[in-house]
Amino acid sequence: MIPTSTDAPPRPAAPGVAESLFLDPCLARLDAAIEAAGTLGVATDEAVQVRADAAVRLGFPADAFVIALVGGTGVGKSSLLNALVGSEVSPASARRPTTATPIAWVPGGASAALRPLLDWLGADPGVVPEPGDEGTEPAAPARLAILDLPDLDSIELEHRRRVDAILPRVDAVIWVTDPEKYHDALLHDEILRRWLPRLGRQLLVLNKADRLSAEDGERLRGDLDRDVVRLTHGAPSGAERPAVVLASAAGGGAVGLSAVRSWLDEGVEAKVVVRGRLTATIRDVIAGLARAAGIAPAAAAAPILGPAARRSAVTDASAALLRVVGVANLRRQAIGATRARARARGAGPLGGITSRLIRWSGRQARVADPGAYLARWRERGTAGPAAGAVRAAIAESLRTAAPGTRRLLAQATTTAELERGLGSAVDRAIAADPGEPPTSAWWTVIGLAQTIATGALVLSAVWVFLWALIKFPADSVVLPVIGLVPMPFVAIVVTLVAGYLLARLLGAHAGWLGRRWAAHLADRVRANVRSEVETVVFGPVDRLEAAHRSLWTAARGAAADCRSG
Numbered sequence: 001m002i003p004t005s006t007d008a009p010p011r012p013a014a015p016g017v018a019e020s021l022f023l024d025p026c027l028a029r030l031d032a033a034i035e036a037a038g039t040l041g042v043a044t045d046e047a048v049q050v051r052a053d054a055a056v057r058l059g060f061p062a063d064a065f066v067i068a069l070v071g072g073t074g075v076g077k078s079s080l081l082n083a084l085v086g087s088e089v090s091p092a093s094a095r096r097p098t099t100a101t102p103i104a105w106v107p108g109g110a111s112a113a114l115r116p117l118l119d120w121l122g123a124d125p126g127v128v129p130e131p132g133d134e135g136t137e138p139a140a141p142a143r144l145a146i147l148d149l150p151d152l153d154s155i156e157l158e159h160r161r162r163v164d165a166i167l168p169r170v171d172a173v174i175w176v177t178d179p180e181k182y183h184d185a186l187l188h189d190e191i192l193r194r195w196l197p198r199l200g201r202q203l204l205v206l207n208k209a210d211r212l213s214a215e216d217g218e219r220l221r222g223d224l225d226r227d228v229v230r231l232t233h234g235a236p237s238g239a240e241r242p243a244v245v246l247a248s249a250a251g252g253g254a255v256g257l258s259a260v261r262s263w264l265d266e267g268v269e270a271k272v273v274v275r276g277r278l279t280a281t282i283r284d285v286i287a288g289l290a291r292a293a294g295i296a297p298a299a300a301a302a303p304i305l306g307p308a309a310r311r312s313a314v315t316d317a318s319a320a321l322l323r324v325v326g327v328a329n330l331r332r333q334a335i336g337a338t339r340a341r342a343r344a345r346g347a348g349p350l351g352g353i354t355s356r357l358i359r360w361s362g363r364q365a366r367v368a369d370p371g372a373y374l375a376r377w378r379e380r381g382t383a384g385p386a387a388g389a390v391r392a393a394i395a396e397s398l399r400t401a402a403p404g405t406r407r408l409l410a411q412a413t414t415t416a417e418l419e420r421g422l423g424s425a426v427d428r429a430i431a432a433d434p435g436e437p438p439t440s441a442w443w444t445v446i447g448l449a450q451t452i453a454t455g456a457l458v459l460s461a462v463w464v465f466l467w468a469l470i471k472f473p474a475d476s477v478v479l480p481v482i483g484l485v486p487m488p489f490v491a492i493v494v495t496l497v498a499g500y501l502l503a504r505l506l507g508a509h510a511g512w513l514g515r516r517w518a519a520h521l522a523d524r525v526r527a528n529v530r531s532e533v534e535t536v537v538f539g540p541v542d543r544l545e546a547a548h549r550s551l552w553t554a555a556r557g558a559a560a561d562c563r564s565g
Contacts (some may be wrong), residue, residue, distance in 0.1 A: 023278060023279070025561035030286060032551075033551055039546075053168060057274065064144075065273045077176045083249040101162075102147045150162050171201070179211060205245055282562050383422035387415045422533065
């Protein structure tokens with residue numbers, strides 16, 4: 001049985017140091033791609049299985065590798081294997097007698113060393129010949145195993161499932177077809193398109209070439225070669241394009257097997273074959289994760305949410321929230337609070353009484369308390385318009401994002417979720433105590449002058465009263481237009497004008513300080529709101545952006561770090 005991802009794999013020997021060091025950068029790229037793709041909502045089950053298989057495969061002997069014969073029913077895989085090894089290892093028939101179990105051939109004396117590897121691949125140990133059982137052995141690596149896999153197009157669905165499970169684990173493949181099935185849609189559109197880019201060492205064999213004329217054979221071989229070029233177009237950099245050869249297993253395998261034997265006898269080191277398969281598979285898996293995430297490694301890295309959309313989201317959402325918070329009215333509140341404090345210190349005795357009356361009546365809390373005004377922002381509206389502005393700004397990114405990323409982005413930016421988050425953001429933005437209104441030493445000076453003016457006004461009023469009631473002696477002055485005016489009246493007018501000017505001076509100075517304080521408060525609220533909006537809206541987006549960039553980097557770097565040579 002082929003172990004699934006939940007089955008405990010065999011315990012192979014530790015991988016060679018050289019191979020581990022060589023593949024570490026490539027495996028690191030795969031690990032980074034898996035983590036990033038998972039964050040982006042891309043399915044990573046296949047990539048995780050490839051990573052686990054690579055770890056197990058590196059633990060088997062470095063001088064052993066496995067070739068699989070793969071093809072449809074009746075194309076002659078079993079006959080080809082028998083012809084290559086010189087004995088009947090796999091019975092040849094129109095209907096395979098081996099159900100879903102692959103048949104394995106190993107050179108004499110190598111079965112014990114290869115047994116753990118074959119067990120991991122799911123080859124029944126019962127069909128592995130023991131030393132001396134084989135016939136004439138081919139000139140092949142001492143630890144080469146050849147598997148005759150179940151038919152791709154068998155009526156038994158279990159056969160196809162077995163092939164799909166074994167292919168990611170073998171090290172090289174001989175694809176076998178014949179003149180009748182050489183253009184089979186299943187082989188070309190489903191199998192070759194998927195596996196050609198991810199298997200390192202491969203050969204495509206057009207079997208039963210003895211039934212064709214030399215001209216027809218070359219024509220069909222050329223057709224297959226063009227199909228291979230088409231199917232490998234756009235494969236990750238470094239992928240090897242398999243050759244296409246003519247062969248025939250008829251007559252005991254004496255005709256047309258030289259090309260296949262030459263391919264087997266090329267003297268390729270087993271560790272190079274294994275390395276080529278692993279790196280090709282990892283390159284293709286990483287490229288598949290990138291495609292699923294909508295990433296083109298050959299192009300410049302493009303963010304999920306572009307700079308213009310980010311600026312628009314922050315600007316529009318912040319503006320909508322600040323309208324609800326009421327920054328314009330905050331200015332009046334801050335100026336009112338500053339003037340109230342100035343009145344208490346610089347308006348003299350009457351100003352102090354007036355300030356207390358205004359405070360006790362509750363009017364000051366309504367019109368001159370910035371902190372309380374900000375805290376009541378929910379009475380003036382909701383964060384709904386701001387949430388709508390964010391959704392509008394990221395609508396295009398939602399439309400163009402990859403399906404998995406789009407789902408996560410949409411979940412993180414639902415209107416209800418945004419409204420809750422933005423509402424809490426405003427609460428945090430205004431939570432800081434606005435502090436006490438500003439003050440000035442000049443108010444004390446003005447207050448002293450106002451007290452003196454008030455005292456002078458009282459004395460002037462008494463003087464006028466005495467002058468009018470008992471004709472208290474008083475000088476007079478001549479004023480233009482008016483004429484002769486008693487001094488008591490001049491005194492009261494002068495003190496009134498002085499008090500008025502002092503009050504205006506106090507109000508102007510308090511207003512100037514209040515406007516500065518109001519501008520500071522408004523700027524702080526704006527900055528806090530923008531900062532909180534960015535945190536609420538772009539916190540999830542930034543996590544996706546980081547994963548997006550990481551996957552782009554892994555896919556782009558795999559071409560260099562996952563070389564087969």
